[in-house]
Amino acid sequence: MSAALEKTLPPAQDRVFDEVLLSVEDISLSFGGVKALNGVSFDIRKGEVRAIIGPNGAGKSSMLNVINGFYHPNAGSITYKGTKRPKMRPDQSAKQGIARTFQNIALFRGMTTLDNIMTGRNTKMRRNFLWQALHWGPAKAEEIEHRAVVEKVIDFLEIQAIRKTPVGRLPYGLQKRVELGRALAAEPDLLLLDEPMAGMNSEEKEDMCRFILDVNDEFGTTIALIEHDMSVVMDISDRVVVLDYGRKIGDGTPDDIRGNQEVIDAYLGVSHD
Amino acid sequence: MEFLHAITVEPIMGIAEDYIFFGEVVISGLLTGVMYSLVALGFVLIFKASGVFNFAQGIMVLFAALTLVGLIDFGIPIWLAMLLTMGVMVALAFVIEYLILRHLVNQPDIILFMSTIGLAFFLEGFGELIWGANVKALNIGIPEISMDVGGMLLNSFDIIAAAIGASLVAVLAIFFQFTPMGRALRAVADDHQAALSIGIPLKTIWVTVWSVAGIVALVAGVMWGAKSGVQFSLSLIAFKALPVLILGGLTSVPGAIIGGLIIGVGEKVAEVYWGPAVGGAIENWFAYMLAMVFLFFRPQGLFGERIIERV
Numbered sequence: 126m127s128a129a130l131e132k133t134l135p136p137a138q139d140r141v142f143d144e145v146l147l148s149v150e151d152i153s154l155s156f157g158g159v160k161a162l163n164g165v166s167f168d169i170r171k172g173e174v175r176a177i178i179g180p181n182g183a184g185k186s187s188m189l190n191v192i193n194g195f196y197h198p199n200a201g202s203i204t205y206k207g208t209k210r211p212k213m214r215p216d217q218s219a220k221q222g223i224a225r226t227f228q229n230i231a232l233f234r235g236m237t238t239l240d241n242i243m244t245g246r247n248t249k250m251r252r253n254f255l256w257q258a259l260h261w262g263p264a265k266a267e268e269i270e271h272r273a274v275v276e277k278v279i280d281f282l283e284i285q286a287i288r289k290t291p292v293g294r295l296p297y298g299l300q301k302r303v304e305l306g307r308a309l310a311a312e313p314d315l316l317l318l319d320e321p322m323a324g325m326n327s328e329e330k331e332d333m334c335r336f337i338l339d340v341n342d343e344f345g346t347t348i349a350l351i352e353h354d355m356s357v358v359m360d361i362s363d364r365v366v367v368l369d370y371g372r373k374i375g376d377g378t379p380d381d382i383r384g385n386q387e388v389i390d391a392y393l394g395v396s397h398d
Numbered sequence: 399m400e401f402l403h404a405i406t407v408e409p410i411m412g413i414a415e416d417y418i419f420f421g422e423v424v425i426s427g428l429l430t431g432v433m434y435s436l437v438a439l440g441f442v443l444i445f446k447a448s449g450v451f452n453f454a455q456g457i458m459v460l461f462a463a464l465t466l467v468g469l470i471d472f473g474i475p476i477w478l479a480m481l482l483t484m485g486v487m488v489a490l491a492f493v494i495e496y497l498i499l500r501h502l503v504n505q506p507d508i509i510l511f512m513s514t515i516g517l518a519f520f521l522e523g524f525g526e527l528i529w530g531a532n533v534k535a536l537n538i539g540i541p542e543i544s545m546d547v548g549g550m551l552l553n554s555f556d557i558i559a560a561a562i563g564a565s566l567v568a569v570l571a572i573f574f575q576f577t578p579m580g581r582a583l584r585a586v587a588d589d590h591q592a593a594l595s596i597g598i599p600l601k602t603i604w605v606t607v608w609s610v611a612g613i614v615a616l617v618a619g620v621m622w623g624a625k626s627g628v629q630f631s632l633s634l635i636a637f638k639a640l641p642v643l644i645l646g647g648l649t650s651v652p653g654a655i656i657g658g659l660i661i662g663v664g665e666k667v668a669e670v671y672w673g674p675a676v677g678g679a680i681e682n683w684f685a686y687m688l689a690m691v692f693l694f695f696r697p698q699g700l701f702g703e704r705i706i707e708r709v
Contacts, residue, residue: 193595195591195594214594214599215594215595215597216594216599216600219594219595219596219597220597224595224596225595227591227592227595231589231591231592231595232588232589233584233585233589233592233593234589235584235588235649236581236585236588240581240584243578244581244582244585244593244596244598245596247578247582247585247596247597247598248596248597250578268578307596308596311596
């Protein structure tokens, strides 16, 4: 990608990740007769940028939905922060520090940028809602504290100018950025990004890459992302897992993946004669 | 010509001649308006938290009033009967979440809307099955005497009812506009899936909001029931709430209040001053006509959120 990007990335060999944050083992998921995922296993290590790639319909988004609890796998197990996780609802996984963005932006369109990002603080709010209703005492102090975090996120993403704009009115690239902001406001341990750069022009893509790397760098947030743009994936990720028709066909560093014959076949198509 | 004269000049002369009477008309309109707001508020609450127009709101008003009267008939003291009915409405919210809403997460709004139609039929039948379909009087002990305020004759019941309604409305407005819980409710209304992903428990939100809507329905049922008896037609005041919603905007608590007041005053004033010229009964259709005019010029209502759609 760009020179600016390479500067923010320390040389690959200096980035070592030992501690496993989340691992999925033998995950299978089917919708009726369609097998979306078939015995997929991989892990995500603390502090890394992990890319999930694959052709359309490979099961990438399904995998993300399994991780954050929208889908419950038919078989297999998920271990998060060292404990095997039972069937979990998305709001529970959010409370445990998994935040995400969506392929088709899912923002609260009628609310302002500020309010949208503020909702990201939801899991961190402790006072019960009677206090909140009265907007009094401890709840008020808490609101101020949350607001400070949100301001930091807004500064970080350079979206001060649109803080009071209803997000429905913003251009696509900015909406993606606000959605990232909402996820960041939760101060997640694991950030799942579903095609964060889809539909962006090259300038917006570069901005987004920079934000992703900065998040990883400054806050140490572990990131798992789905992306179609290969040059982006190869540039920003530490390790890549490749899915095709619901199966895992490759797993390793970007260099490993580049040379993996099965991956090349999946992307370019191969004749079976 | 004569008709024009009757609907333009004569009302103004009438107002000028007897402004104390005009004051009485306006105030009684305001008091009725608060009661309309109360009913409209139930709709707004549920619409804000689930993006669903709750067709069953009117029936919930009737159901709450029927339950209250039924309990009082058992000889339970009024305050206890009130608390018990509140309990019933909260229980109803849990049942609705468990049996209906939970299964319809992320479905199109129209599906949720249809389910509330089903709910309306069920509650209507269920309420009458248990409590019977007779007209019942409801006396909750609010005095009903005429008072002289600055030369105007006002009914004490109307004033007390309006005061109760107004304070309830104020509390809810503050709750929605300025608290994190209110923000969570708005988030759920916008996008179920996104709300779940940031850790908002849909279940809690839905139960809360249906409970509050149930309690608002109870208050509306008590006020209207005490005024005109508890009977099936009580559920029809929900129709009066529709123009209020169109005026105020479906998503706005303050809108429900202002809308209710405008309709209340508008229809009373129109009835008194235009009634003679067009043969009366304006009160029955004035609200709907006003709503239609609004739909032409400001479909999102006075305070509703503009619908923004990018192409």
